[in-house]
Amino acid sequence: MGGGTTVWFTGLPSAGKTTIADLVGRRLAEQGRPVEVLDGDVVRTHLSKGLGFSKADRDENIRRIGYVAGLLTRHGVIAVVSAISPYRAVRDEVRAAVGGVGDFVEVYVATDLATCRARDVKGLYAKHARGELRALTGVDDPYEPPLAAELVLHTTGEGPEESAARVLALLGSRTAPVLTGGAGGSCSEAVAPRSPGGAGGSWSEAIAPRSPGGAGGSWSEAVASRWTGSGP
Ligand SMILES: Nc1ncnc2c1ncn2[C@@H]1O[C@H](COP(=O)(O)OP(=O)(O)O)[C@@H](O)[C@H]1O
Ligand SMILES: [Mg+2]
DSSP states (O other), X not given: XXXXXXXXXXXXXXXXXHHHHHHHHHHHXXXXXXXXXXXXXXXXXXXTTTOOSSHHHHHXXXXXXXXXXXXXXXXXXXXXXXXXXXXXXXXXXHHHHHHTTSEEEEEEXXXXXXXXXXXXXXXXXXXXXXXXXOOOBTTTBXXXXXXXXXXXXXXXXXXXXHHHHHHHHHHHHSOOHHHHOSTTOHHXXXXXXXXXXXXXXXXXXXXXXXXXXXTTOOHHHHHXXXXXXXXX
């Protein structure tokens, strides 16, 4: 098929998703791989700006990230996603959609709540304890752990580099052309031009013309149909 890969990190706040995803992204870039990191916190400043933390908004956020990851994956890129993504059903929805255009690797950063609370990188647990925040994942909002993640990381017994190395080793062992490169030669064919033209265009302009539209179609169909060329 010649697609890329989506590497999807899920886990509680402060589990280590961003740290490991950034390391993985950096290492892959150093190896010359086409890679894009999509972090939940960053995405919420543009693509998902205005969305909140209700179940509906959390699911919508994940669908949007999944849609973009699918587009990248379709073009042979390794999309590295770090987002709490607390709900199993929508993660599986993304898995199914991306799986139609490339590889999907779910990485469960399985850091326990007590450790996450002690790390509290963004002070969310403290805020919650002070009563300044509600619906914090893992505390008073659900987190549904993956049942069959490709990789489970236990970050209490190892450092970020070690965790990242595990992810890279797994990616290296998978057979997606973009990762194995060379033999077979479909890698370069799979990688479409990275800049979608439109001199000076913003990212939204750049993406918009490529959106498969198709009134009424679901986003997962849209990702898939662009790859196969079979419109609704
Ligand atoms: N093995 C590990 N992997 C990732 N982070 C780790 C690990 N061990 C300790 N940490 C620390 O845990 C924190 C995780 O923060 P962050 O990556 O922002 O979490 P998240 O994105 O899941 O909210 C960082 O301060 C990081 O240095
Ligand atoms: Mg993070």
